[in-house]
Amino acid sequence: MDTADGIAAGAPGGARPRKRAVxxxxxxxxxxxxxxxxxSSQTxxxxxxxYSGVAEETRRQVLAAMKELGYRPNSAARALKSGEFRTIGVITFGLSSTGNVRTLEAIAVSAAQEGYAVTLLPVAVPTQDEVRxxxxxxxxxxxxxxxxxxxxHLLDEATLSLPPHIQVVVADSDAGDRFTVVDTDQAGGARTAVRHLLDLGHHxxxxxxxxxESYAAQRRADAWRAELTAAGREVPAVVRGDWSAESGYRAGLGLADEPDCTAVFAANDQMxxxxxxxxxxxxxxxxxxVxxxxxxDIAEAGSFLPPLTTVHQDFAEVGRLCVEGxxxxxxxxxAEHGTTLVPTTFVVRESTAPPPAARRPRP
Structure with missing residues (x-):
């Protein structure tokens, strides 16, 4: 009875007012x-x-009104009016790499802070056709x-068909003369690692x-070789992995049998x-x-046994500069093309020490 009276008094026709409200x-x-x-509508x-320039109290009033009315901005209409979709596409070569995942995360965060969304286009198989x-x-x-x-090494401008309005920035590449590039100072980080081991007394x-096929691997290996050559040291044969811990393990079995191997610079923490x-x-x-x-400098590096000395990459800064660029x-x-290098930081932990010969007490 009470329910029926409530409907009759406040909402003739049953649920119609609710439907009109929707x-x-x-x-x-x-x-x-x-x-x-x-x-104003402009506000x-x-x-x-x-956009900035709106008083905080005014912004709260507008957001409250939007919520009360159920108003949602029409992104398609905004795009037609402004000529911008406020969306950045990200092409990435797989999501298994620590560097790729952390760079993608940083790009998404930085884009959101600028009011942009991110559309991901993963390239499952790194071939020229997939890139095109x-x-x-x-x-x-x-x-x-x-x-x-x-x-x-797959980005060839001559084979790419880009929409004329699309701007491109590349992370982790040497395409500075063709595209705007943001990258970690791979060579500087590798040289610091090698110099640290030589300074400890390793021959x-x-x-x-x-x-x-990796740009980063090539630059780290080139810097390793150049640092040893500059110091007048023997350059051992390169041992190759594929970034995975399993490949590091397989390579490590061979390195463990090298009696003269007292120091190893691995190109990433997983290996x-x-x-x-x-x-x-x-x-x-x-x-x-050894x-x-x-x-x-992955999050787990300090928990390895022993804690790993490593080269820290600032993925957050790489992502931020990609969005900014x-x-x-x-x-x-x-704007002209060019390359921006983000400095590395060398993190010394417990996996490095002077070689055995340097620690032997003199007779």
Whole structure:
């Protein structure tokens, strides 16, 4: 009885007012929000697009009015009006690499802070056809620019078909004369690692390198070789891995059998982890018998046994500069191409020490 009276008194016709309220919320316009908030439509537009210059109290009033009316900004209409989709495409060569994942995360965070969304275009198989296909799909997507996280030698401008309005920034590449590039100072980090081991007294340093097709692996290996050559030291044969801990383990079994191997610079922390396991299984203690250095400074590096000395990459800064660079090119289309290198930091932990001979007491 009470329920029926409530419907009769406050809502003739049963549930019709609720249905009208839903239709009203769905059809709420920017002008409706402006009237409810007591501001201009321009102010509502600025708030919905995330622009600065709106007083915080005003912004709260507008957001409250949007919520009350169920108003949602029409992104398609905004794009037609402004010529921008406020979306950045990201082409990445797989998500198994620590560097790729952390760079992608940093790009997404930085893009969101600038009011942009990210559309991911993964390249499952790193071939030239797959790369061309990824760029071709950009013309079908609502993106304003693209960031390429590329670590393999496949980016050939002559074979790419880019929509004319698309701006490109590349992470982890040497394409500085063709594209804007943001990268870690791979060579500087590798030289620091080798120099640290030589300064500890090691006669030479062995290198557990990444795959041959990787730009980063190539630059780290080149710097390792150059540092040893400059110091007048013997350059051992490169031992090759594929970035995985398993490949580091397989390579480590061979290195453990090299009696003159007292120091190893691994091109990433995952391979260094596998190397540590192999050395332990063969009875070679780290760092008493062999010193080990990695590259990346993954979150778990300090928990290895022993904690890993490594080269820290600032992936957050790489991602931020990629977004900053692509937005700069969007706003200043005539900007010249070039390369920005993000410095590394050398992190000394417990996996490095002077070689055994240097620790032997004199008779």
């Amino acid at each position: 239709r009203r919320a769905q059809s709420a316009s920017m002008a409706d929000v402006a009237r409810l908030a007591g501001v 509502v537009s600025r708030v919905s697009n995330g 296909g990824a760029f071709s799909r950009l013309s079908e997507l609502a993106v304003d620019a693209v960031i390429v996280i590329q670590e393999v 030479t340093v062995w290198h557990l390198a990444g795959p041959e 260094a982890l596998g190397l540590l396991r192999a050395l332990a299984e063969r009875g070679r203690k780290v760092p008493d018998d 010193s080990v250095i990695g590259f990346d 692509v937005l700069h090119r969007m706003r200043h289309g005539g």
